[in-house]
Amino acid sequence: MTRFALFLPLLTALLLSACGSPGGYRGGAPAPVEQPAGQPPGGAETRPYQPPALPETTRGEPNRAVQSLMRRARDLVAAGDLSGAAANLERALRIAPYDARLWNQLAHVRESQHQYGLAADLAEKSNTLASTDASLKRDNWLLIARVRRAVGDDAGARAAESQAERLR
C-alpha cells in the first residue's frame, strides 16, 4: 500500500505530462525582423540573427518511437521498475533530446528514487526547454519545491512554489 501510495503521484504526473499540452513547447523564436523597404539587401553584417529552424523530427508532437518509449516507461513505473523506466526515458531522450516532457518524466522517476539533486536539475533542464508550455513548467517547479523541501531547503521550496503559482 505504501509502495502504491508512493507511485500514485508519480503515475499521475506521468499520465498528465504524457497527455501533454498541445505543441508549441519548442517554439518561442522571436519574430523575424523585417528589412525596411528601400534598404539594400543585407549582407552578413546586417542580417538579423534568427534562431535557425528546427528539423521536423524533433519539433512538435513526439514521434511514435518516443511515444512508445514513454508508454513503456509509464508501465514500468506502475510495475515498480524505476530503473527500467529511467532506461526507457533515456533511450527516448537519445531520439528526442530536446523534448522537455521527457526530461520532466525522468525528473519524476529520479524523485521517486530519492535522487533529489538530480531530480531538481532534470526538472530545471526541462524548464529551459519547455518554452511556452506553462503546465509542464508548473509541474517542474512543483517537483523542484518538493525535492527542496525533502532536503530541508524550505525557503528554496517556497520560492519554487511561488514560481509554480505564477504559472497557474
Add this chain to the structure above:
Amino acid sequence: MSSKPKRSRSKRKKKKTGRRKAAATHRNGWKWLSALILLTLLVVGGYLLYLSHTVRVQFEGKRWAVPARIYAQPLELYEGKAIGLEQLRAAMADLGYRKVGKPYQAAQWSERGGRLRIYTRAFVFWDGEEPARRIDLRIRGGVIEQLRDDRSRQPLDLVRLEPPLVGSIYPAHHEDRVLVRRDQLPEALVQGLLAVEDRHFYQHHGVDPKAIARALWANLRAGRTVQGGSTLTQQLAKNFFLTPERSLWRKLNEALISLILEARYSKDEILEAYANEIYLGQDGPRAIHGFGLAAHFYFNRPLSELSLAENALLVGLVKGASYYDPRRHPERAKQRRDLVIGQMLAQGAITPAQAQKATAAPLGVTQRGKHNNASFPAFIDLVRRQLKRDYREEDLTSEGLRIFTTLDPWAQRKAERILASQLERLEKSRKLKPGTLNGALVMSRPQSGEVTAVVGGRAAAFAGFNRALDAVRPIGSLVKPAVYLTALGQPSRYTLVTPLRDEPITLTGEDGQVWKPENYDRTTHGEVPLHTALAQSYNLATVHLGMDLGLDAVIDTLQRLGVDRPMKPYPSLLLGALSLSPLEVTQVFQTYAGGGFHTPLRAISAVLDAENRPLQRYALEIERAADPAAVFLLNRNLVEVVREGTGRGLARYLPSGVEVAGKTGTTNDLRDSWFAGFGEDRLAVVWVGRDDNQPAGLTGSAGALPVWGRLMRELGVASFSSNPPDEVEYVLIDPETGLRADEGCPGAQAFPFIRGSEPADRAPCSRGVTGFLQRLFD
C-alpha cells in the same frame, strides 16, 4: 698369512651367514620390494589423485577466462529517423547480416530501391530483450519514411538492431574466446569433428588403441608422421592441462588425464570443453580459442548461423590453424575443408548432394578478424579507463562481462578517415614532410554526454599514443567562451552589446614578467561590442574583460564547466595558457551545448554479467553548472562565431541554412590548431598539431576547422538552436549605438538579453520610425 684361517672362518661364517643373509635378503628384498611397490603405488596414486584433482578444479571450477565483450551503440530504427542507405548497409555488414534476394532467416536482408527488408537477430539488452523481427523499411531522402512488420504489415514504433561487437578485453596471455554450450554446437560441426578427428569418440574410454595402431601403421609406411591417433579427449587433455613439449612422459600424462576425464565426465561435457578450448587462429597477439569465437573471427557470424561448408572449414583448422589459415592460404584451407566434407560423406554424416553443394561453396571468410581491439583502439582505451574505475582487471578479462558502449561506428569510421585525409591534404598544400602533422578528435551527443567517437591520431587503427585522451595541449582561444560566460553571468554589468576596449594592455605576471598581448592581426579595434570581440576572437578585448572580471571568477567558471586541473591565476590564462586534452575540452563544450547543465562524458551505458544480469548502469546525470540564460546568450554568440567570425570558413562545408556554434583556437607560434563546435545533435572537438610540439603553422581555422567541417558535412548535422529560457527576451538593437532600435533602424538586429539587462535608451534612429513611415506614404 694370518688372513687365511680368518678367511676360511669367514668363508664358513659367510656360508652360514650367507644362507641366513640370503634368507634375510630375501625377506628384506620382499620388504623392500613391497615397500617400493607401496611407495610407487602411493606416488602413482598420489599423482593420480593430484591429476584428478587438477582435472576436477579445471573442469568444474572456472574453466576459461572469458574476456569482456564490448558492444557499440545499437542502431535504433523508427519513422522519421535520418539515416542514409549507405549507413544501413554498413550496419548490416558490421552485424554480419547477409544480403539475399528474399530474407527467410535471421541475419539476412534484402534491398530494392529504397526498400529494405531485414530479418533481425534477437538480442538481450541491459533493459530487456529485443526479439527477432522481420521488418520492412522504406527510406526516402535520407529519412526512414515507413517502418513495418514484414509479416503482419503493421507499423512498428521502434526497432533496435543488435549492437555490433567492437572489442574484447582479453587477459595478458591473450586468449580470447566466446563460450558455447554443447547444445549450441551445430550438428554439422560435431559430425565433422568426429569424422576427421575421432571416429570412435562415443565408444572409447579416452584412448583409442585401434586409432593409435592405425596411425602407427600409417606413419611407419609413410616414414613420417602423417596421422595422429589422439582422441578428442587426449587433444583436450593436451591443450587443457599440459605444456606443448613432445615427450613420452607427456604422452603418458595425456593418456592418464584422458582416462580420468572420461571416468568423471560425460561425452557431451568433454565435447563442450573441447569446442571451447581448441586453438583455431591468431589475430596479432590475440589467440582465437574455441569454435564460438572462431565463427565470429572468420565469418563475423555466430556459430549457429554457419553453413555446412563453413563448419567444415572450422573443423579443418583443428589440424593447424596457421597452416590452413583461410585468409593467408585459401587454397590449402579449401583443400582441407573439402577433405573434411569428404570424410563426413564417407562416414555417412551427410548426403552426396550436401557434400557436393558444400564443396562448391566459396570459403566465405570475411576480410579481417572482426571485433578485435584493433578496430577502434582509442575509443576502447577510453572504455577501459572508465571501466578500471569500477572493476578489477581480472574481472574484466575473465568474467565474460558484456559492456555496452556509446560508440557510433559509422561516425567513428568517418572521423578516422577524414582526420587522416585532411592531415595529408594539409601537409601537401603546405609542403610539409608527410607525417609531420598529427591530430585527435572526440565526438559526443550534446545533451546526453555520450561519447560517440574517439580518434587518437592519424593512424587510427593502431593503438599507441592516444592523443584524444593524453595529448594535453594549450587550448588557446577555446578558453575565451568561459571568459565571456563569466561576464554574461553578470547581467547587471555585461550583455552581448556591452562595449569592450580592444586596446593595448601591459600586465605584470606573478613572476614579475611583463606581458604585452597582441591581437592575431596585430592591430587594435578600439571599442567593440562584446559579441563581436568573441566572434572575432580579439585578444586585447578579452584580456581587458577578463581582468575586469577577475581571474578567480574565470577560473571558477572553468571549474564549474568541468575543468579538473589546477589553474594558476595568471593573466595569460585568459588567452588559453591552459593545457587540456581534446576529451577535457569536449567536457567543457558539452556544458555549453547542454545549456549550462554539466553532463559527465560517458563511453559506457551498462555492464552485464555473463548471465545477462545487470551489474551497473551508467545513467544520464546532469548538474546545473552555469546560469542557463547566460549560456543561451553565449551560445548565440558562438553561432555568430561561425556565421561571421573566425569560424566562418565552415560555410564551405555546411549546407546553407545550417547554423552551428563553435570556436577556433590557435596557440603561440601556431603550435596547436583547435576547433570545438556543436549542432543540435553532434558535438566535436578537433586538435591538429605536431607531436614534437614544433609550430605546425596552422591557425584553428586553417587546421582543425576543415576537419570539423568535412566531418559534419559527411555525417550531417542539425542546426543548433534552443528555446530561450524564461529569463531571456529578444530586443532589437541598433548596431551603430548599441541602443534599443526598432524597425526604423537600418541593420537593426535582435539580441537576446537576460530580462532587465537590455539597454534602456533608444537609439536616435528608432524615433525616426514615424518619419520613415511617412516617407513611405509620401
